[in-house]
Amino acid sequence: MVHLLSIENLTITPVNAPNRKLVNRVSFSIEPGKTTCVVGESGSGKSLTALSVMGLLSDQLNRASGKVEFQGRDLAKLSADEMRQIRGRQIGMIFQEPMTSLNPVLTIGYQIGEPLTVHLGLKGDALKAKVANLLEQVGIPPHRANSYPDELSGGQRQRVMIAMSIACQPAMLIADEPTTALDVTVQAQILSLLNDLKQTMNMGMLLITHDFGVVADVADHVVVMFRGDIVESGSVADVLGKPKHPYTKALLDCVPDAEGRKPLKPIDYAWLNDEKVS
Amino acid sequence: MGEFVLKARDLNKSYIQRSGRFGFGTTKVKALDNVSLDLKHGSTLAVVGESGSGKSTLARCLLQLQPLDSGSVLFQGRDLAELPAHELREQRRHLQMIFQDPFASLNPRMRVGEIVGEGLLIHRLGNQEEQRERVVQMLKRVGLSEADMLKYPHEFSGGQRQRIGIARALVLNPKVVVCDEPVSALDVSIQAQILLLLKELQQEMALSYIFISHDLRVVRHVADEIAVMYQGKIVERGAIDDIYRSPSQEYTQNLLKSIPGQRALALSN
Numbered sequence: 001m002v003h004l005l006s007i008e009n010l011t012i013t014p015v016n017a018p019n020r021k022l023v024n025r026v027s028f029s030i031e032p033g034k035t036t037c038v039v040g041e042s043g044s045g046k047s048l049t050a051l052s053v054m055g056l057l058s059d060q061l062n063r064a065s066g067k068v069e070f071q072g073r074d075l076a077k078l079s080a081d082e083m084r085q086i087r088g089r090q091i092g093m094i095f096q097e098p099m100t101s102l103n104p105v106l107t108i109g110y111q112i113g114e115p116l117t118v119h120l121g122l123k124g125d126a127l128k129a130k131v132a133n134l135l136e137q138v139g140i141p142p143h144r145a146n147s148y149p150d151e152l153s154g155g156q157r158q159r160v161m162i163a164m165s166i167a168c169q170p171a172m173l174i175a176d177e178p179t180t181a182l183d184v185t186v187q188a189q190i191l192s193l194l195n196d197l198k199q200t201m202n203m204g205m206l207l208i209t210h211d212f213g214v215v216a217d218v219a220d221h222v223v224v225m226f227r228g229d230i231v232e233s234g235s236v237a238d239v240l241g242k243p244k245h246p247y248t249k250a251l252l253d254c255v256p257d258a259e260g261r262k263p264l265k266p267i268d269y270a271w272l273n274d275e276k277v278s
Numbered sequence: 279m280g281e282f283v284l285k286a287r288d289l290n291k292s293y294i295q296r297s298g299r300f301g302f303g304t305t306k307v308k309a310l311d312n313v314s315l316d317l318k319h320g321s322t323l324a325v326v327g328e329s330g331s332g333k334s335t336l337a338r339c340l341l342q343l344q345p346l347d348s349g350s351v352l353f354q355g356r357d358l359a360e361l362p363a364h365e366l367r368e369q370r371r372h373l374q375m376i377f378q379d380p381f382a383s384l385n386p387r388m389r390v391g392e393i394v395g396e397g398l399l400i401h402r403l404g405n406q407e408e409q410r411e412r413v414v415q416m417l418k419r420v421g422l423s424e425a426d427m428l429k430y431p432h433e434f435s436g437g438q439r440q441r442i443g444i445a446r447a448l449v450l451n452p453k454v455v456v457c458d459e460p461v462s463a464l465d466v467s468i469q470a471q472i473l474l475l476l477k478e479l480q481q482e483m484a485l486s487y488i489f490i491s492h493d494l495r496v497v498r499h500v501a502d503e504i505a506v507m508y509q510g511k512i513v514e515r516g517a518i519d520d521i522y523r524s525p526s527q528e529y530t531q532n533l534l535k536s537i538p539g540q541r542a543l544a545l546s547n
Contacts, residue, residue, distance in 0.1 A: 041465040154329070183328035183492060188536035210466060213495070213539025254470030258522070258537045260498040266471040 002072045003029040004204040010066030024228040035205040037215045040225035046208045050174050055083050089119040092165030096177040102149040108160045109145025115167045134163040155186035172204040212255045224248050283486045284317040284454050289349035309335040311510035322487040324497040327507035333490045337458045341373050371401050374447035378459035380439035384431040391427030397450045416445045437468035456488045494537050506530050
């Protein structure tokens with residue numbers, strides 16, 4: 001079976017320290033219309049995995065091994081030109097910081113329209129109509145197309161980012177902590193917006209987060225990463241409901257629950273190092 | 279002295295914001311609008327709200343780090359605004375703050391020992407030997423070591439820096455500590471460590487906390503009472519269990535409904 005995206009044995013190392021594995025033999029796949037959440041703490045390698053899919057790793061890092069296939073095509077074998085065709089057209093990406101990811105001197109209408117012009121050749125009135133349509137889809141009044149990013153709130157800017165990333169109706173969306181910088185009520189709106197889009201467009205989604213609450217609300221499939229390794233993966237009900245790996249259990253134990261029923265338990269890393277299984 | 283260590287009455291504070299073309303116009307933004315609250319001895323009062331609700335302004339105004347337009351803050355029955363400058367300075371050792379961003383709130387050019395010990399120096403508490411002793415003791419209590427005294431903040435991780443911030447605030451044996459989003463910049467595992475540390479220290483040192491946060495899951499675990507802020511006003515306050523079980527205001531209901539992870543409950547039950 002051909003997956004929408006499949007990552008096999010992905011290993012990432014720093015160029016000058018080839019033995020230090022920042023991402024170690026990571027494998028998972030993404031299906032159309034489903035959300036896969038990658039969870040982990042800072043430094044677990046979750047963002048690097050996403051950047052590597054997009055071919056956006058920094059020069060200091062090296063993809064030592066592994067294969068990333070998108071719709072059956074090996075992304076490493078594509079030319080820079082072909083990769084550009086996929087980026088933004090087939091795979092959309094949303095970054096964490098809505099405050100810094102937009103260009104401050106261009107109107108949001110221009111920025112949303114840019115991928116449409118580049119990838120689909122839209123111009124003039126057709127372009128304008130499509131931009132207005134996209135703004136409406138993410139819940140921003142279309143007349144705001146002429147606004148600059150600084151005239152919008154954080155939540156609105158994140159919506160603009162979403163509008164940009166889905167402009168060309170990509171088959172897959174990568175969202176790296178899309179709601180971390182936002183207030184809870186805005187976060188809830190953005191998550192339900194992403195869920196709607198996933199369903200109406202049958203989009204596969206790779207969502208990177210450190211928040212188990214978010215995972216519980218949107219994920220179909222969960223991948224838990226710890227220091228570069230996948231320690232556990234499975235359906236959201238299995239991983240959150242019946243965690244098997246001690247790290248997953250420990251990580252779930254330090255998430256405060258809204259009921260305040262269970263005591264907080266910090267992770268005992270010393271113990272984990274002994275237990276760590278690959 | 280009564281049951282309350284800190285009382286705030288009808289606090290008002292507004293900012294002038296430039297607006298209109300080229301910022302020639304001005305509009306008044308009410309950051310605090312008749313805010314009153316009471317902090318019980320040894321308890322934690324959480325102030326929750328979204329960005330722009332005025333919660334950080336409240337924190338700064340309570341500690342007299344920012345002047346109020348009107349209203350009074352009573353610490354152990356005395357109005358802080360009416361104290362002469364030197365007495366206010368003396369009282370400050372009882373009123374401390376733990377900041378949100380452990381990367382921005384520690385002076386990068388000072389050693390940890392100097393950062394933590396500075397308060398003792400300013401308030402002239404003990405001689406040099408005693409001060410050093412107290413700093414070491416405090417660092418050990420928050421999980422750092424004596425050797426860390428000579429290091430600089432950049433040598434520590436986010437969680438460790440927050441421990442330094444806590445040591446700095448508590449070395450003076452304060453009575454009231456205002457924690458302004460103390461764990462929002464930390465990973466969830468580190469967050470749990472810091473929350474537990476704050477709780478232990480509260481019991482050992484009989485501290486009263488004002489805990490400012492936007493994270494309703496965290497607040498549920500640390501607070502005894504809660505005040506919900508919206509557009510500069512406290513829209514609802516009460517015991518934590520009551521508010522979470524049956525919020526009376528629509529805004530609070532909305533906030534509680536937005537907490538992520540509602541599906542997780544269904545899974546874990």
